[in-house]
Amino acid sequence: MQKRKMDAHVEMGLLGENFDPSLIARIRDDGYESRSGSDNFDGVSGEDDQDAADDTPQRSKKYHRHTPHQIQELENFFKECPHPDEKQRLELSRRLGLETKQVKFWFQNRRTQMKTQLERHENHFLRQENDKLRAENSMMKEAMANPVCNNCGSPAIPGQISFEEHQLRIENARLKDELNRICALANKFLGRPISTMALATPNSGLELAIGRSNNTMSGIGLGSSFPVGFDMGMTMQMGNDQAQVERSMLIDLALAAMEELMKMAQGDAPLWIKTLDGGNEVLNLEEYARIFPPCLGPKPPGYVTEATRGTGVVTINSLALVETLMDMNRWVEMFPTMIARALPLDVISNGVGGTRSSTLLLLEAELQMLSPLVPVRQTRLLRFCKQQTENLWAVVDVSVEIGRDPTNAHPFVACRRLPSGCLVQDMPNGYSKVTWVEHWQYDENVVHHLYRPMVNAGIGFGAPRWIAALQRQCECLAILLSSSLPIDDHATLSQGGRRSMVKLAQRMTDNFCSGIIASSGLRWDSLRVETLGDDVKVMTRKSEGEPGDPPGVMLSAATSIWLPLSQQSLFDFLRDQRRRFEWDILSNGAGTMQEVALIAKGQTHGNCVSLLRTNGANGNETSMVMLQETWTDATGSMVVYAPVDVQSLNVVMSGGDSSYVALLPSGFAIHPDVSRNGSPPGGDGGSGGSLLTVGLQILVNSLPTGKLTVESIETVNNLMTATVQKIKEALRVA
Numbered sequence: 074m075q076k077r078k079m080d081a082h083v084e085m086g087l088l089g090e091n092f093d094p095s096l097i098a099r100i101r102d103d104g105y106e107s108r109s110g111s112d113n114f115d116g117v118s119g120e121d122d123q124d125a126a127d128d129t130p131q132r133s134k135k136y137h138r139h140t141p142h143q144i145q146e147l148e149n150f151f152k153e154c155p156h157p158d159e160k161q162r163l164e165l166s167r168r169l170g171l172e173t174k175q176v177k178f179w180f181q182n183r184r185t186q187m188k189t190q191l192e193r194h195e196n197h198f199l200r201q202e203n204d205k206l207r208a209e210n211s212m213m214k215e216a217m218a219n220p221v222c223n224n225c226g227s228p229a230i231p232g233q234i235s236f237e238e239h240q241l242r243i244e245n246a247r248l249k250d251e252l253n254r255i256c257a258l259a260n261k262f263l264g265r266p267i268s269t270m271a272l273a274t275p276n277s278g279l280e281l282a283i284g285r286s287n288n289t290m291s292g293i294g295l296g297s298s299f300p301v302g303f304d305m306g307m308t309m310q311m312g313n314d315q316a317q318v319e320r321s322m323l324i325d326l327a328l329a330a331m332e333e334l335m336k337m338a339q340g341d342a343p344l345w346i347k348t349l350d351g352g353n354e355v356l357n358l359e360e361y362a363r364i365f366p367p368c369l370g371p372k373p374p375g376y377v378t379e380a381t382r383g384t385g386v387v388t389i390n391s392l393a394l395v396e397t398l399m400d401m402n403r404w405v406e407m408f409p410t411m412i413a414r415a416l417p418l419d420v421i422s423n424g425v426g427g428t429r430s431s432t433l434l435l436l437e438a439e440l441q442m443l444s445p446l447v448p449v450r451q452t453r454l455l456r457f458c459k460q461q462t463e464n465l466w467a468v469v470d471v472s473v474e475i476g477r478d479p480t481n482a483h484p485f486v487a488c489r490r491l492p493s494g495c496l497v498q499d500m501p502n503g504y505s506k507v508t509w510v511e512h513w514q515y516d517e518n519v520v521h522h523l524y525r526p527m528v529n530a531g532i533g534f535g536a537p538r539w540i541a542a543l544q545r546q547c548e549c550l551a552i553l554l555s556s557s558l559p560i561d562d563h564a565t566l567s568q569g570g571r572r573s574m575v576k577l578a579q580r581m582t583d584n585f586c587s588g589i590i591a592s593s594g595l596r597w598d599s600l601r602v603e604t605l606g607d608d609v610k611v612m613t614r615k616s617e618g619e620p621g622d623p624p625g626v627m628l629s630a631a632t633s634i635w636l637p638l639s640q641q642s643l644f645d646f647l648r649d650q651r652r653r654f655e656w657d658i659l660s661n662g663a664g665t666m667q668e669v670a671l672i673a674k675g676q677t678h679g680n681c682v683s684l685l686r687t688n689g690a691n692g693n694e695t696s697m698v699m700l701q702e703t704w705t706d707a708t709g710s711m712v713v714y715a716p717v718d719v720q721s722l723n724v725v726m727s728g729g730d731s732s733y734v735a736l737l738p739s740g741f742a743i744h745p746d747v748s749r750n751g752s753p754p755g756g757d758g759g760s761g762g763s764l765l766t767v768g769l770q771i772l773v774n775s776l777p778t779g780k781l782t783v784e785s786i787e788t789v790n791n792l793m794t795a796t797v798q799k800i801k802e803a804l805r806v807a
Contacts, residue, residue, distance in 0.1 A: 139171075143169045147180075155184055155187075162177055323435070324433065328457075330470075331457055331467060333469075336364070344360050344364065345357065353381055353383045353536065354381065354383070355382075356382070358378060369471070369472065369489060373489075373514070376488075379511070379512075379535060381530075381531030382508070382536050384508045385506075385540040386504050386544075387507055388547045388548060388551045389550075390504075390505055392466075395468060398495075399458055408539070408546070412440060413440065413441040413449055413590060414439040414592050415436060418435040418437055418453075419435040420432075421435060429458045430458060432457070433455065433456070434457075435454075437451070437454070439451045442524070443742035444589065444633045444744070445590070445766070448520070450488045450515065450534060453472065453474065455472075465496065466496070466497045488515035489513070507543065509539050523746075524764065527745070527764065533744075538709070541706040541707055542708075545675055548676060566670065567728055573731045574670075577700065577725055577734055578682040580731070580732070581713055581715050585713045585739070585768055585770075588768050596614045598614060608632055609790065609793075611790070614627055620733045623735045625776055626780070631793075634767075635746060635765075636801075636806055638806070640705075643710075643743050644703075644712070647712045653666050653685075655799060656796060656800045657796075666699075667686050668683055669685070671684075675704070677705060679705050680704040681704075683701050683702075684701075685699040687699070698717055698718075699717070712741045713738050714738065715736045715737055717736070718734065718735070739768060742768070743766075748761065767796055
């Protein structure tokens with residue numbers, strides 16, 4: 074009996090301290106069969122066990138089977154509380170009609186059963202791991218016995234390399250294969266060749282984790298050790314592997330572009346060479362090639378490089394300007410004559426700390442120059458914004474080829490935008506100093522020979538034009554927001570009326586630009602007319618019932634010519650209302666033209682929105698009211714006008730909605746010719762001549778179902794030709 078007690082204590086220690094001692098007696102009882110905690114019996118436990126052993130062995134034991142309801146209730150309570158206290162056991166025994174010992178024993182047996190099941194599962198798992206290790210051990214032994222050369226695949230000489238070296242060579246081959254696949258994906262997505270050494274560089278990645286940046290900002294950092302492609306080994310095995318690799322490549326490209334922009338914007342000679350006028354700078358291509366690796370790969374065959382830098386002070390603080398550049402709608406409004414279309418595609422990275430810093434966008438943009446002889450530049454861009462210091466921001470653009478449609482048939486110039494953008498630094502007076510860098514590679518053959526020198530000098534798409542447009546728009550916004558009216562504003566307009574008039578003039582200018590160039594985002598359809606020359610563009614569209622569109626079929630024609638006159642003198646002539654009758658066919662013979670209202674848009678004389686009224690030659694003729702917008706800077710000038718309905722105009726002048734005023738604008742775009750003086754012009758517009766673009770829009774049929782006829786095309790072409798001829802005659806140009 075004493076030996077049996079010792080054996081029971083040993084087994085109890087192995088099973089756990091919570092095991093029921095009476096279970097040992099039940100197991101050793103020949104008449105007992107396990108019921109896995111679902112049955113119970115009347116017996117003794119604890120201190121009563123020894124007394125029962127000394128008593129008569131014939132003592133009877135009653136066997137009880139729990140009802141299904143009791144088992145279900147016990148199981149439910151066990152899931153919530155495997156170790157009930159005495160109070161809980163009393164409540165269960167009262168509710169289920171069981172003794173407290175029965176409840177206690179049931180929970181002890183249930184815990185033991187669960188422990189046994191877990192041990193069985195663990196033993197099964199360990200056996201599987203053991204079998205796996207045995208198999209790997211056998212493979213390793215076989216590899217050690219029969220080593221294979223990693224280069225040629227033939228059996229290696231025994232004793233030539235160690236097993237560890239052999240394993241390292243196998244791992245190295247696997248990593249090389251994985252790196253080659255990453256490079257193949259990079260070539261596909263970025264549209265440029267990329268070497269394996271570039272991806273293997275430790276500093277080529279991005280630290281996206283907050284607080285892990287090496288720079289002062291805690292978002293995207295430069296020079297971090299984050300590997301390219303994040304965890305590329307796992308990414309390759311995921312279903313969205315291409316998307317993960319693509320985003321990683323875009324982030325890596327954006328970081329490299331930002332680093333290049335900072336160096337180019339802050340670098341001095343010999344990287345940049347001053348132009349003859351001393352106001353702008355052009356890139357020294359040899360020095361650039363020595364300093365910077367090709368960010369987008371080598372220059373494609375037939376492409377030329379255009380790279381300029383300019384600096385200017387604008388009447389806007391850095392935060393407002395950065396917000397404008399990162400918002401597509403506001404970006405287009407800030408540069409209306411330069412951006413034909415801008416479409417946001419994806420937000421790859423949001424800003425940090427509620428700011429625009431570390432924001433990375435994917436967008437598509439179409440940049441224009443107002444001449445039918447210069448195709449639109451369509452490009453897909455990464456735009457990355459970064460706050461460098463407390464008062465210094467940087468915004469960089471770089472071209473990518475991800476998602477481009479190779480079947481796009483629009484007549485866009487083949488181009489790509491290398492790291493370009495601006496540095497914006499706050500000044501104490503609330504203004505900002507902006508340093509702008511533009512770097513393009515494009516196919517020059519599609520640009521007309523008249524415009525090639527100007528485009529190459531940066532007048533068309535370069536930094537001087539961006540700076541000039543930004544300064545002009547910021548001046549206009551500052552004047553419109555000011556509470557005092559300019560001195561030369563002799564119209565009795567409220568501040569709301571001025572804003573409505575400027576908004577109407579802005580829509581007029583946008584419509585005029587759309588009638589000159591062919592953007593994919595516009596509704597004009599180009600026409601090919603054999604009787605017209607290649608330098609004349611004719612387009613047509615039908616009104617779709619939108620506000621501000623005249624009902625019917627509209628026709629637009631545009632052409633560009635060279636004139637031996639300076640930009641400034643040509644601009645002054647075209648905006649002079651006293652000489653307007655010399656060239657304006659529509660107002661010719663209608664009498665004199667009088668300026669009845671003027672809204673200044675800048676400090677430069679001629680940057681304004683005005684209302685002109687023509688009085689008939691005799692008192693019986695109806696007066697014509699003309700809305701006109703004019704502006705000029707060192708890179709170009711514009712004169713845009715359109716006849717407007719008097720009743721609709723009165724609503725706008727009182728501050729009403731201007732979107733319902735129908736407009737058919739015409740006008741002129743003037744650019745300096747730098748081919749004869751070799752540099753962008755100064756304040757007088759240069760003396761080497763000018764390139765004049767003439768654009769006309771007419772309504773050829775007032776019915777929406779009307780059709781375009783050959784006579785209509787001839788009419789608009791004759792009007793444009795007659796206008797050009799009258800300008801030449803008035804200026805005594807052959």
